[in-house]
Amino acid sequence: MSEHTVKSYDQELEALNRMIAEMGGLAEKMLSDSIDALENLDVELAHRVVSTDTRLDLLQGKIEESAVLTIARRQPMAIDLRECIAAVRISGDIERVGDLAKNLARRTTVLAAEGLKLQRAIPGLRAMQDMAASQLKDVLDAYAERDPERAKLVWSEDTKLDALEDSVFRDLLTSMMEDPRNISPCTHLLFCSKNLERIGDHTTNIAETVVYLVTGQTMPLDRPKGSRWPSVPGDS
């Protein structure tokens, strides 16, 4: 390739990286806002989370389009090809994280409309959100630094989020059994906690993609499983 071609190719990859960084920032913000909205039944904040998701969808579409055009135009091989594939995969996972945060926000609007509040469940969900957000940030840093070791560390820690979800699940079940008036809000919160756990699955996907990007290796099919309470089979 001529120097000019190489330069413009680098620019294309840089543009992909910039868009992914923007998506990551937006998803992190949506995630933390969605839990704030849930805790305070703040419908206005929930609406802002929902509307941010459009930007995430648009960015994902642009990344896919650019990556495919780069592959078709430049026929990259090995690491450069993996850069393009990784960009498509990671943007897909961040977009799904945004969808899950949006869903949390939508449940807030429903709970608020029905005047349902179950403050007791908030600390558990908040702990899940903290962990999910910190793992997401870590894995996006691992991507930015092309650091497979850091990615593997995040990958192996997904079990912690699973364990937290087990405990939230048990707690919600107890609340429902104690008082039938808790049943309706608790069903929504069950889905909230499941959504937070699924965010962890996407973080794990991103970790696998970072390892593949840098090393060309595919991670083992079996993911680490924590000591899960038998009533909560791993959702996927």
Place this chain on the structure above:
Amino acid sequence: MSEHTVKSYDQELEALNRMIAEMGGLAEKMLSDSIDALENLDVELAHRVVSTDTRLDLLQGKIEESAVLTIARRQPMAIDLRECIAAVRISGDIERVGDLAKNLARRTTVLAAEGLKLQRAIPGLRAMQDMAASQLKDVLDAYAERDPERAKLVWSEDTKLDALEDSVFRDLLTSMMEDPRNISPCTHLLFCSKNLERIGDHTTNIAETVVYLVTGQTMPLDRPKGSRWPSVPGDS
């Protein structure tokens, strides 16, 4: 392109189509088996569903690899490029359908282990599974025939599955309020019905991909929404 190149290119696309057809058949079977397993608490059948998922994952990996290599080697444009992109997207959606069927099967093993049976909820879930399976079959036929009109029809019918989920949700909520002993099985069945609804979302994705493949057009961002019971915000 020489005649030889064209021929071998066609063969590559045909191979992609064959693998997607195989994935579709497997996912349809997993879906119907998972509901049979749930109805009869048939743990052995549930295990078969779980183990079939490995094959689905392998096929998806092969499709992604082949499609990307085809793009890189042959630099296809317009319809041929869309063929490759569509193959990657559709295989991703079928793989997710398999994951959701696997999750249904896993819940069966948990319900069986705890001796929980709630026969009353089965007809609603069975109706959801019938509809999800029939829509999945329709959209895969639309893909095989490259028929965007048929795909749009499936796309517009996703609201029916949403409406069914609303009714199952309400029914499960009532069961829980009637008798606290129903709470534990019902929480599992809530997730089962949510999983079936999410299969409908993947069918809708596939419909959008078929339209994009044939026409080059992207469907509107807003999906049709049925008259949803306000307590069940669209999961995504």
